[in-house]
Amino acid sequence: MKKTALILLITFLLTGHYIYAQGCNDAGLCSMGDLDGQGLTSGNKYNTRLSYIFGLGERQTMINTVQFEQRFIFWENRGQIFLQLPFHYIYGELGQTFGVGDISVGFNYTYLKKKDLTASFLIAAKLPSNDANKTIDGKGAPMVYQTSLGTYDLALGANFFYKKWQVGLGYLKPFSSNSNYFYYSEWPGNTDALEYTQMQDLARGDDAMLRLNRFFYTKKNRFNAGLLALYRIQEDKVTQGDNRIALDNSDGLTLNINLGYQKVLKNEDAITLSFAAPIITREVRVDGLTRTFVVMFTYAFGNKKKDEVFQPVKFNQ
Secondary structure (H helix, E strand, O other): OHHHHHHHHHHHHHHHHHOOOOOOOOOOHHHOHHHHOOOOOOOOOOOEEEEEEEEEEHHHOEEEEEEEEEEEEEOOOOEEEEEEEEEEEEEEOOEEEEEEOOEEEEEEEEEEEOOOEEEEEEEEEEEOOOOOOOEEOOEEOOHHHOOOOOOEEEEEEEEEEEOOEEEEEEEEEEEOOOOOEEOHHHOOOOOHHHHOOOEEEEEOOOEEEEEEEEEEEOOOEEEEEEEEEEEEOOOOEEEEOOEEEEOOOOOEEEEEEEEEEEEEOOOOOEEEEEEEEEEEOOOOOOOOOOEEEEEEEEEEEOOOOHHHOOOOOOOOO
16 A cells, blocks of 8 residues: 555656646635545544645746635534635745635535445535735736635535545536736736736636545555546636637636545644646636646644544544
């Protein structure tokens, strides 16, 4: 098992190194509740998570995120209300921005609990922290520099664990458009600015998600490897000059590989290290979600029972 995990990790690192300017293109759906791929369902007793996330975005823009997440467990450990609050610091060739990101709040319910099978559903909302119209030195900035997507989004999902396998399904519906704007006329003489798409009032298409994960267990450690598919159903729409247009080839498939490692500490808290990188992407991506790779470190703590650290699958399988 250790050899298998090492091979998977090396494969990821090599793949992530040679993928240039591709995108995970996740608007937050695949990090909500049981859809997050960590395998901690509403049966667990972890209530609080602190995460640091680093992503390399469009044109090597560095996106640093610190996220606080609180989960409230009830209904005999079947129900879960969760709240996610991120803070972003973004730095790139055009400058820097920072601020609170979009707030995610949702409800997760495990309606089926059996020895080898657990199933849950999710309903959640993403609430914008601003209109995606942050500026750099008074000039409109592309979406990759925005701390918010600028829209109200509704998320629906279903999650299934069978033995050591996870299957997650999700759908994300954005409402209306944001107030982002970016035009070359505000950046005279800046050749780097010419590499971004001129536009304003972005309306993202809906996203559908499919996650497949395989877990590998030791007594106190766990590894996982999987695929995450995101499909932009409609083309994104923007305003360019006086015209409202749909961007050709902005719909379609993004396929990511995911690797993870999780360890239970002596005090029964847990740490998680996750990696993600794309192998297939949509051709046109103006939503600022492009990533060459993403690395995340999470510390989880709170009230828990020792025999329920990793549900629904016992950690020593």
